[in-house]
Amino acid sequence: MPFVRALLTRFATTLVTLLGAAIIVFVVIRIVPGNPIAMMLPPGATEADIDRLKTLYGLDKSIPEQFWIWLVNVLQGDFGTSITSRQPVFDLVTGRLPATLELSLMALVIAIALGGTAALTATLYRGTKVEGGIDVAGGVALSLPDFLWGLALILVLGVVWPIFHISGRVSPSLGFDFQSNFYLLEALVRLRFDVVLDLLGHMLLPAIALAIPLAAIILQLLKQSLKECMHDDYITLARTKGYSETSIITRDALPNAILPTLTLIGVQFTFLIGGTVIIERLFSYEGLGNMAIDAVINRDLPLIQGIVLVFALLFTLVNLLVDMTYAALNPRLRHA
Amino acid sequence: MSYLAIKDLTVRLKNGVPLLRKVSLEVEAGEVRALVGESGAGKSMIGKAVLGILPRAARLTGGKILLDGEDLLTLPPKARRERIGAKAALIPQDPLTALNPSRRIGPQIIDRLVDILGWKRPKAEARALELLDEVHIQDPGRVMKSYPHELSGGMRQRILIASAFAAEPKLIIADEPTTALDVTVQKQILKLIREMQERHQTALLFVTHDLGVVSKVSQTLTVLYAGKVIEDTNVRAFFEAPAHAYSQALLAATPKYTDPDGSLMPVPESIITAVEQEVAAFDAQLNG
Numbered sequence: 127m128p129f130v131r132a133l134l135t136r137f138a139t140t141l142v143t144l145l146g147a148a149i150i151v152f153v154v155i156r157i158v159p160g161n162p163i164a165m166m167l168p169p170g171a172t173e174a175d176i177d178r179l180k181t182l183y184g185l186d187k188s189i190p191e192q193f194w195i196w197l198v199n200v201l202q203g204d205f206g207t208s209i210t211s212r213q214p215v216f217d218l219v220t221g222r223l224p225a226t227l228e229l230s231l232m233a234l235v236i237a238i239a240l241g242g243t244a245a246l247t248a249t250l251y252r253g254t255k256v257e258g259g260i261d262v263a264g265g266v267a268l269s270l271p272d273f274l275w276g277l278a279l280i281l282v283l284g285v286v287w288p289i290f291h292i293s294g295r296v297s298p299s300l301g302f303d304f305q306s307n308f309y310l311l312e313a314l315v316r317l318r319f320d321v322v323l324d325l326l327g328h329m330l331l332p333a334i335a336l337a338i339p340l341a342a343i344i345l346q347l348l349k350q351s352l353k354e355c356m357h358d359d360y361i362t363l364a365r366t367k368g369y370s371e372t373s374i375i376t377r378d379a380l381p382n383a384i385l386p387t388l389t390l391i392g393v394q395f396t397f398l399i400g401g402t403v404i405i406e407r408l409f410s411y412e413g414l415g416n417m418a419i420d421a422v423i424n425r426d427l428p429l430i431q432g433i434v435l436v437f438a439l440l441f442t443l444v445n446l447l448v449d450m451t452y453a454a455l456n457p458r459l460r461h462a
Numbered sequence: 463m464s465y466l467a468i469k470d471l472t473v474r475l476k477n478g479v480p481l482l483r484k485v486s487l488e489v490e491a492g493e494v495r496a497l498v499g500e501s502g503a504g505k506s507m508i509g510k511a512v513l514g515i516l517p518r519a520a521r522l523t524g525g526k527i528l529l530d531g532e533d534l535l536t537l538p539p540k541a542r543r544e545r546i547g548a549k550a551a552l553i554p555q556d557p558l559t560a561l562n563p564s565r566r567i568g569p570q571i572i573d574r575l576v577d578i579l580g581w582k583r584p585k586a587e588a589r590a591l592e593l594l595d596e597v598h599i600q601d602p603g604r605v606m607k608s609y610p611h612e613l614s615g616g617m618r619q620r621i622l623i624a625s626a627f628a629a630e631p632k633l634i635i636a637d638e639p640t641t642a643l644d645v646t647v648q649k650q651i652l653k654l655i656r657e658m659q660e661r662h663q664t665a666l667l668f669v670t671h672d673l674g675v676v677s678k679v680s681q682t683l684t685v686l687y688a689g690k691v692i693e694d695t696n697v698r699a700f701f702e703a704p705a706h707a708y709s710q711a712l713l714a715a716t717p718k719y720t721d722p723d724g725s726l727m728p729v730p731e732s733i734i735t736a737v738e739q740e741v742a743a744f745d746a747q748l749n750g
Contacts, residue, residue: 253518359559363622366513367574368547370540381564456564 136449140442147438148431152193155430161185162209162425183209183427196431205435206428210421215432219414223436224307225295226406226413230399232310232329233336237398238391240337241344248345249352249375260345267342272401276335276408283331291328293410300324332409336401340394347390351383358382385456392448396441463531464488465665466512466550466633471525473504473511473689481507481520482689483744489665489682491632494656496680496697497669498712504689505669509635512667514546529633547578551626553636553655557618557643561610568606571625579629593624596661597654616647620654627658634659635667640675652679673716677701685709688741708737 163179180186184195199206205215248260270278284292291297296309302321306312310329313321355361356379364378403415410416414433421429466489473482482504489495497505510516512527514534527534530549534542554560562570571593572586581589587606594602597620610618619639626634636655640648656679659666668679676683677697685693685706693706704710711729 359554359556360562362515363552363554363560364562365515365543366546366550366552368544368578369574370543373577378562378565382562 136446140446143442144435144438148197148435149193151431151434152196153189155425155427156189156192160425162427165425166209196428200435205432208421208429209426210424210429215428218417218429219432219436221307222412222414222417224311225309225411226399226402226415228308228310229329229333229406229411229413230336230395230402232333233340233398234391234395236333236337237340237344241341242348244341244345245348245352246375246380248349249356249379250371252353252356260349264342264345267338268346270339272336272339272398273404273408275338276332276405279331279335280408290331291324292331293328295325295328295412296321297324297328328409328411332402332405332411335408336398336405340391340398343394344387344391348383348387351386352379355379355383381455385452388452388455389448392444395444399437399440399444464528465491465530466667467526467528468508468512469526469528471508471511471527472523473507473516473520474523475519476521480689480745482511483741484525484748485686485689485691486525487684487691487694489633489667491665492663493682494659494666494668494680496676496683497667497686498671498673498676498683499686499692500671500712502688503686505671505686506637507689508686509552509637509667509669512546512633513550513552513635514542515552544578547574548629549631550633550635551629551631553619553623553626553634553639555638555641557615557622560622561618563610565609566606567608567610567613567621571606571621571628575628589628590624593627594621596627596658597621597624599624615643616651619643619647619651623651623654623658627662627664630662631664633665633667635669637669638671655679673713685712687737690741690744692737707733 162183163176163185166179167175177186184192187195196206203216205219207213208215208218211218244260244264248257251257279290280292283290296302296304300321302313302318304312310322310325313319313325352375356375358379361374361378364374369377402413403418405411406413406415407419414436418430418433418437420426421433468488469486470484471482471486472480472484474480485504485508487495487508497508499505507516507520511522512529512534516522522535525535529545532545534545537545561567568587568590571590572581572583575581575586575589576583590606591602594605599605599617599620605613605617605621613621623639639655640651643651652675655666655668658664666680668676670676680697682694682696683700684691685700685704685708687708693700693704693709695705699705700709701713704713708729711733715727715729717726
């Protein structure tokens with residue numbers, strides 16, 4: 127079974143990638159200046175106090191030794207304890223991960239919807255002013271990074287016209303008792319549309335800010351691929367069959383044009399997840415990225431390590447997903 | 463009444479350069495008419511104009527295209543498209559690029575039957591199987607589920623022929639359907655097109671630059687030069703004695719299988735000059 131073997135190979139490379147990422151971060155955060163002990167003790171603490179704490183957290187051992195201890199613990203499901211909050215890293219990270227997942231998936235959906243629609247429309251009206259307008263909009267969208275779009279959105283839709291919330295994930299005044307950390311999903315399942323509306327009010331601005339640059343990239347690449355496909359012979363043949371331009375673009379050209387865009391979305395989506403760190407900070411959105419910044423400020427080594435591991439896992443999963451979709455959409459790859 | 467009647471068809475590039483100069487021709491139901499000429503003579507352009515697939519740089523500036531007695535050019539776009547889809551079909555030049563690589567064969571044959579003509583899917587599928595059998599494809603059920611890249615060039619051209627006949631069109635336009643195939647397959651495909659045309663009694667417009675093929679396939683032919691009709695005749699008369707000097711030169715330039723060592727004879731310069739002058743005089747008359 128070549129499929130099973132490919133899957134196993136993929137699984138193995140994923141493990142190696144994760145291990146690599148873990149090692150790099152583990153070493154780097156211990157080499158850079160600033161240590162957690164100094165952050166925890168009041169000024170004027172004695173050497174003896176410092177040494178006692180170092181021993182307590184295992185920081186007196188060599189880095190390879192520390193890593194080994196950490197790795198053995200992780201393999202037993204123990205990701206350590208946060209130095210600042212004294213809570214298990216695993217609970218902290220899994221508590222925040224859903225918030226970041228919801229935000230980045232929402233951003234992805236918005237980016238694909240916006241960029242895809244724009245590319246299809248521009249192809250349908252190629253050579254006209256509509257295409258020109260869409261090109262200009264794409265250029266503008268691409269010329270600013272996500273966090274500047276975030277600031278602009280806060281200013282316009284949060285301050286000048288306060289349509290959206292600009293801070294947090296949910297209004298505390300709602301008093302809704304969430305059973306899980308997937309707030310949006312849970313509100314949808316429980317059919318509490320007032321809560322959904324409030325959550326969207328918080329989530330949409332940061333999601334749009336993350337989505338705008340990606341939408342522009344999708345637009346440009348997909349439009350280019352579509353245009354190339356429109357010259358192909360099977361498109362001409364479809365025309366003689368009586369199909370409209372719209373259905374030719376969506377039915378015949380799109381499946382052939384979408385592959386490069388799909389790969390690009392995969393790569394760019396990992397950047398988008400990286401972008402959540404700053405965007406979550408900007409919107410005080412209680413996600414993983416926001417927690418990562420706090421963890422770095424406090425030199426909370428176990429927490430940083432845990433967060434990085436989760437991000438690395440996310441990235442490799444996204445890449446795996448892209449490869450699988452690619453094979454599903456391109457029949458020529460399936461037999462290779 | 464001819465099934466396809468083209469009258470004074472003029473196609474120009476956007477900058478005004480004429481590609482077709484007042485072309486008129488007719489094809490009866492059951493008739494095979496060859497369109498011959500050098501590259502750039504406009505023979506493919508006629509087929510494209512009829513099927514509504516002119517390149518974006520070209521536009522139709524005059525004339526009429528009557529399909530089954532109905533002037534296509536006066537119809538609104540949607541009705542024109544659907545009329546062409548139901549009554550005419552194209553056998554394309556290159557079978558390797560004319561099938562959509564990401565769709566299975568079956569849906570590509572039946573799509574117009576279901577989407578445009580409103581057939582029920584099982585009926586359309588039965589029809590596709592029957593057609594694949596008609597074009598001598600073994601195991602049509604498996605082929606229907608295949609992707610184009612899994613099939614050979616000859617197979618794909620057979621499929622495209624089957625697909626062209628799917629909606630029982632009464633006009634088929636074959637645009638150099640054997641040019642992209644290797645010689646051994648060419649013969650089989652030609653025979654197949656002829657066989658299908660006879661069985662379904664369609665009018666066939668056969669675009670080719672190969673006069674050797676013309677005598678095997680068609681009853682009538684139109685010779686084109688620079689988008690102008692040079693000669694419109696039947697095949698027997700043409701091969702016995704072409705009327706126009708250019709046609710004579712074209713016929714003389716055809717390599718003969720009976721004389722494989724004979725040197726290639728290009729169309730003489732003097733004849734090109736004469737036919738160019740004729741076209742120029744025709745243009746002057748048009749514009750004057």
